[in-house]
Amino acid sequence: MRVTFRLGLRVLHTAKLFDAALVKTNDFARWSVAVSKSDFPITSAEDTPRRFRDDTPAPRLYTETNIDEILVASGTISLFSSRTPVISGASGKILEALHLTQLLRSCVKDMLTLPLNITKVSHSVASILSDTNNTHRVLRPIGSSLGSSILSSLEPSVSRGCSMDSPIANSTSFLFQTVEQPLRFSSGRPHNSKIAIVAMSGRFPDAANLDEFWDVLYQGRDVHRKILEDRFDANSFHISLKETKQLAYTNYSAETISITRPHLNPKNTSSLSSSKRSTQAGYATEMSSVLKTLAPTSGRGGRSPHQSLNLGPAKANVGHAESAPGVMALIKTLLMLQNNTIPPHCGIKTKINHNFPTDLAERNVHISRAAAPWNRPTRGSAKLWKSFGIEPNFVFGHSLEQYAALNVAGVLSASDTIYLMGTKAQLLLDKCEAGCHTMLAVRVSVLQIRQFLNANIHEVACINGPREVVISGKVADINQLAEHLAADNIKATRVQVPFAFHSAQVDLILPDLDVAASRVTVHSPQVPVLCALEASIIHPGDHGSIGPLHMQRHCRKTVNFEGALKTAERESLISTSGDTLWIEIGPHTACSAF
Secondary structure, eight states, X not given: OOOOOOTTOXXXXXXXXXXXXXXXXXXXXXXXXXXXXXXXXXOOSTTOXXXXXXXXXXXXXOOHHHHHHHHOOSXXXXXXXXXXXXXXXXXXXXXXXXXXXXXXXXXXXXXXHSOOOHHHHHHHHHHHHHTSOOSOEEEOOXXXXXXXXXXXXXXXXXXTTEEEOOOBSOHHHHHOOOTTSOOOOTTOOOTTSEEEEETSSTTSOOOSSHHHHHHHHHHTGGGSOOOOXXXXXXXXXXXXXXXXXXXXXXXXXXTSOOTTTTTOOGGGOOEEOOOOXXXXXXXXXXXXXXXXXXXXXXXXXXXXXXXXXXXXXXXXXXXXXXXXXXXXHHHHHHHHHHHTEEOOOTXXXXXXXXXXXXXXXXXXXXXXXXXXXXXXXXXXXXXXHHHTTOOOSOEEOOSTHHHHHHHHTTSSOHHHHHHHHHXXXXXXXXXXXXXXXXXXXXXXXXXXXXXXXXXXTOEEEEEEETTEEEEEEEHHHHHHHHHHHHHTTOOEEEEOOSSXXXXXXXXXXXXXXXXXXXXXXXXXXXXXXXXXXXXXXXXXXOOTTXXXXXXXXXXXXXXXXXXXXXXXXXXXXXOTTSOOOOOXXXXXXXGGGO
């Protein structure tokens, strides 16, 4: 959408439904327009500044039904006749109407769906003024509008002698006084000495500067305004809505994936691309929520100097995209990761929303005005330790962590590791019912726990230590087992997982997991790998021990963590004198306790 501006001009502040003009009152004439002095330019008759050009969204947004809904007058019809000629803001012609309800409908339709044509309106007003013999004409505004621009566009012979007068405060009585109550001006002139022009300023956004203008122009907010009661006598000509909304609902999807699910520390968020569609007021509310969550005030919970937060919605660069802002923000984030760059916010030219908090810098929050580097963060991992010159003598993973151990040992590439882990997770979601099976951690030895187990319904999933065992099974069976153990004063804790890993529940995914494992490339390990599946050690050069069958059995069989440690001790990989330095890489120190 292109609109021509002259430098240094401010945009109009108001939008009125009617603009009124007075003409001929015997010894002098008044021309009153419901608009104020305008700084919006008129360049030529062919390039008049219209709120809507050929690419206006209004005809696509508003229909006859919308117009009727705005009027809310289907139950009654006002029989009062308009005593004011009303000129269309689009054609410049006087609107024909039998009563005020019909007139108001024509005015609303004119305002919503037709482009403003100042030139035609000017010629129409000039024609009316030319029919009078008045030598003195006074521009008397109601509110604010384009009055002076229209006045200046008239022929010199018509506009000669016009001057500005004090504004009219109440346009309601000015336009719609009934015959039974004739309106008298302070000068004593009759009510019918005026004309009205539809929507002379209603097409221009309510904005104080070019940034705000483009924002409201882009959103189209100014074309759908509440028609205030002071624009017409609502009590006389309209009835209230017969139906009222009784309830309103907001969908709170507490179970959807969000930043709360992985327990992410808000201060570790370095970039936010919001996808919500909103208004100026909505943007400020959204900004306040973001800052309270991700960047609280300095002090406890505040961001340190190296924990900056960059804000930049994708729609600022490419638009709202209607129903696709979420995926658009995702695409933008992926491109940022690919290019290690935060793009600038291209929509800010002078200043930001004045409703935004003023302490963004103190919170270490930034809106990028220029491209900023966004380098990949460095995490404590195996490669980091290797960069320090610390090489592992062997690697060891517990359950799912075995995939990471195989990657560190050089058996699997990073992409193959992620592929296998992701495929396994997806297969669990697709083929296994979450919540029907569970796991129970018990503080006893394997020999002790077996006397409580039923081999048909209970399975030993993990042997983590001499007195650390995990049992898998259906929820009802595990609950019953927990009650029996509690009766014998044996400590047991339910593991908060949706599936019973290393049990019969995962049998459904094994064929597909075997297919996925056959697609990856398996290399010989570069360092020994402790294998909890067989309680054994896979040495460098032992290529055949790891393959699709190994991946399949590793998913299904018991994790013998204790047995693998004992094997490593027997083969002197682990020092019995306590000289072995253990480094556990992961979100928690679960294995170190074993």
